[in-house]
Structures are given as structure tokens and as C-alpha cells.
Amino acid sequence: MIVPNEIADRILAECLNRPQAYRELQWLCDNVGGRTSGAESGNRAEEWGHRFFTKWGLENVRYEELPVTIWKRGSVEVVVTEPASWSLTAMAHGNAPSEADLTAEVLDAGHAERCDFERLGDVVQGKLVLCDEGVAEGHRALHRTEKLKFAIESGAAGLMIFSSASGGLPRTGVCYYGEAPIVSMGISQEDGERLKRLIAGGSKPRVRISMRNSNASGVARNVLADITGSEKPDEVVLAGGHLDSWDVSQGATDNGLGSAIVMEMAHALAAAGRRPKRTLRFALWAAEEIGLCGSHAYVKDHANELDRMCGVLNFDMTGDPYGYWVPGRREKHPMIASLADQLSGIGMTQEYGHKAGLHSDHQPFMLAGVPVVALMAKLEGEGGHYYHSVGDTFEKVSQPALGRAAAVGAHTMWAIADAPERPFARLTLDEIEKMVDEDDLREALEAEK
Numbered sequence: 001m002i003v004p005n006e007i008a009d010r011i012l013a014e015c016l017n018r019p020q021a022y023r024e025l026q027w028l029c030d031n032v033g034g035r036t037s038g039a040e041s042g043n044r045a046e047e048w049g050h051r052f053f054t055k056w057g058l059e060n061v062r063y064e065e066l067p068v069t070i071w072k073r074g075s076v077e078v079v080v081t082e083p084a085s086w087s088l089t090a091m092a093h094g095n096a097p098s099e100a101d102l103t104a105e106v107l108d109a110g111h112a113e114r115c116d117f118e119r120l121g122d123v124v125q126g127k128l129v130l131c132d133e134g135v136a137e138g139h140r141a142l143h144r145t146e147k148l149k150f151a152i153e154s155g156a157a158g159l160m161i162f163s164s165a166s167g168g169l170p171r172t173g174v175c176y177y178g179e180a181p182i183v184s185m186g187i188s189q190e191d192g193e194r195l196k197r198l199i200a201g202g203s204k205p206r207v208r209i210s211m212r213n214s215n216a217s218g219v220a221r222n223v224l225a226d227i228t229g230s231e232k233p234d235e236v237v238l239a240g241g242h243l244d245s246w247d248v249s250q251g252a253t254d255n256g257l258g259s260a261i262v263m264e265m266a267h268a269l270a271a272a273g274r275r276p277k278r279t280l281r282f283a284l285w286a287a288e289e290i291g292l293c294g295s296h297a298y299v300k301d302h303a304n305e306l307d308r309m310c311g312v313l314n315f316d317m318t319g320d321p322y323g324y325w326v327p328g329r330r331e332k333h334p335m336i337a338s339l340a341d342q343l344s345g346i347g348m349t350q351e352y353g354h355k356a357g358l359h360s361d362h363q364p365f366m367l368a369g370v371p372v373v374a375l376m377a378k379l380e381g382e383g384g385h386y387y388h389s390v391g392d393t394f395e396k397v398s399q400p401a402l403g404r405a406a407a408v409g410a411h412t413m414w415a416i417a418d419a420p421e422r423p424f425a426r427l428t429l430d431e432i433e434k435m436v437d438e439d440d441l442r443e444a445l446e447a448e449k
Helices: 005-017 021-031 040-055 114-124 144-153 189-200 252-270 293-301 303-308 334-342 399-418 429-438 442-446
Strands: 059-072 076-082 090-092 099-108 128-131 158-162 183-187 206-212 214-227 232-242 278-285 309-314 320-325 351-353 374-378
Touching: 005 252, 005 399, 021 040, 021 252, 021 399, 040 059, 040 214, 040 252, 040 278, 059 293, 076 090, 076 183, 099 114, 099 158, 099 189, 114 144, 128 189, 144 158, 144 442, 158 189, 183 206, 214 252, 214 293, 232 252, 232 293, 232 303, 232 399, 252 278, 252 399, 278 293, 278 399, 293 303, 303 309, 309 374, 309 399, 320 334, 320 399, 334 399, 374 399, 429 442
Parallel strands: 099 128, 128 158, 158 183, 232 278, 232 309, 320 351
Antiparallel strands: 059 214, 076 206, 090 183, 099 206, 214 278, 320 374
């Protein structure tokens, strides 16, 4: 057994039979709701995390501050003026312009991949680009920041991404790192499909947009807590999830769920009765939604400690776990296989992934070569459908899946922290560059600059 029976039994009992974090997540969703880092809602959420880390007996519970730009959603009116008149169900993307008033023709750009803009050529200039959230079969998934970058480079007047979720659910999300130079917004699937039909039929729809948002400077806080190691306290295994969310919903699955998993792990491991050799650290990250700001700040501020980080687990919309994802490491470590066997009774299999990905708080650590050991998981029910929309509410969270994810995460933290030797070495710069190229991440990283 990778994790001793007495520790494993206590973890399972706490996570599955005496869970604490699910109830506290309900309080957070109902009493705070959407959480903007640097604003009052973000402050209240940070105090919530600090309070329960302290209550559950963790050590060195603390805040680490970082400066943030607080983008505040204002008004948006989006009206089709030709060939028929109707108002679109729309929502500005995060960091969309502070002020915009324009009328322009809508152009169907398919998936808004680079090849779509190359096909359209100069016709894009001055147009409102319409696209879906997907990519062509076999292509790498694109973040909205990449689609907006292509639109800007092509001279578009703005970007409208229509939702893959039906039911009048436009989606928000960061579109640019800093204030965007052109309009960017999510619109409903139904409006997007109607515009596509009109264009396919030979019409040239025109849309009038009036948008107002604001920006301010603020201070956000990562919330951190430890269980100090018994033999090698300077070596650290870290589990984190971002605490902030978009303003339009309760931020339940994204990412109250991930924060609650981290907190459930902390509660279970604090109650385990003994300490592993290495320190266990728990983090609730600030400002992930606007550019991974909290995790970036941690990696920058703790650069001299990264050699002593033995593993980072990240929980972001983490559903029911079934496998491990260890980016940049093609060979499955024997510990991972043994953990999957030990946890097969709660759904873990030998499924294993190593292809690197971006756009969550593992990214700064991964690109610094720190070992990332994450869970492959399926978000059951309606959680994924309501991603970044008004429907991301508490009832979408599965308590059993939350408990299983916390149990697997706690076992994994313990196994890495108590191993006789460190299971994973830090990647070298050459190995990181090779991973970025092999997994086709170069262009995505360029879009973040």
C-alpha cells in the first residue's frame, strides 16, 4: 500500500463520511456568490478560506498579497439592425474595452482559427467576427484570447463568440491581458446560429454595440496554510485551486468546487493523526480568471523555493476522478500506478495523460519545471454546460464526486510527501522547451503577452 492503512482509512472517513467543505461551499455560493479578486466579494471569500483553514487546525495560515486590476462589468447593448431587428443575449468578456460604440457588418469566421482568418483575408477588416467556441477536428483547442488575437491582427472591429450551451447562455471569460483594443463578448448559441443562417442565406447582418465597463487598481490575496513535514519540512507538496470566479454567477463549479476539494483535503490530512516527511501546503489562489495572477505571483515570489517543491496538484472544475495527468512526463511513475490500484474502489483507473495544457493555475509551476500531478476527472451533470454563465450555481456541484476527488487528492499528496525519495525531478529548461513545442503550446503562450 502506497498510503498506510491507518492514514488511508482516516482520509476516506473524513472525505466520504464526515465531509466539511461541501456545506461551507454552499455558504460561500449563497452568501458571497460571484467573487472578484481585489473587490469586496473577493475579500470576503479570502476571509472565508482563512477562517476554515484556521478552524481545522492548519499551521501558518496566512495571506500573501498581490496587486490586481479590477475589471468591473458595466452595461452592454447589442442590437441587430439589419435585415431584421432584435436584441442579442450578450455578455462582455473580461477586460473588454471600457467604452465602445460601433455598428458593423457581421462576418462568419467559423471557429476563428488562424486558418479561418487566412482564408477570409482582407474582408475581415472593420467587421464584427462571429465564431463558435470550437476548433476543426484534430486541431488543438483554442482559448478565447487566441481567437481575439487573430481578430485584432486581421483588423476586425470586434469578436462575438457564441456559446456551445443551449438555453440563452452567453459565456464570459478573460479575452485579453490588459484592456482589449477591440470589443469582445459572448453571445447565446441561439443568436449565433441565427446570424450564421442569415449570412449563409446571403444576408449581411449589421449589429450595433454600446458597451461600458470600468477598471480600478486593487489588492488581492492568496490564502495559504501548511501541515509541517516531520523530517524534511523544507520540501513541499502543494495543492491549490482558485477562489475567484466571474461576477455573473455563484462561481460554484468554477471554481468553488476546486477550492472546496482543496479545503476538504486540508481538513482530512490535518485530522490524519500523523505527519508525512515533507510539508503539505494548501493554497486558494486569487485572480485566476483574469490571468492566473495569484499562482504567477506565488511562483515569482517563491522562485528560490521551487527546487524544493516535490509536486503541485491543481483543482479547477475537477469532477469525479478516474486517472492521473502528469504533464511533460511520458513515463508513468510506479507510484502513480500503485496509487491508482489502491484507489480503484472509489473509481480510479490506470488511465494516464502526459500532454501539457494551459489556462489554469498549474501553468506557472509547469512552465517553471515543477512537477505537476493532477487528476483526470469527469464533471458529471450540468456543471460543464453552465461554464462561465449565469447558471453556475451551487446545486450543480456533486457532493459524492467532490468527496472522491478530495480523497484521491489527499492520498496523492501524502504519497508524494512521505516517499523515501522525491518521486519526480524538476524539469530542466531544455525539457520545458521540448514539452512546449511537442504539445503545440507556443502560439497559445504568445497570445498571453
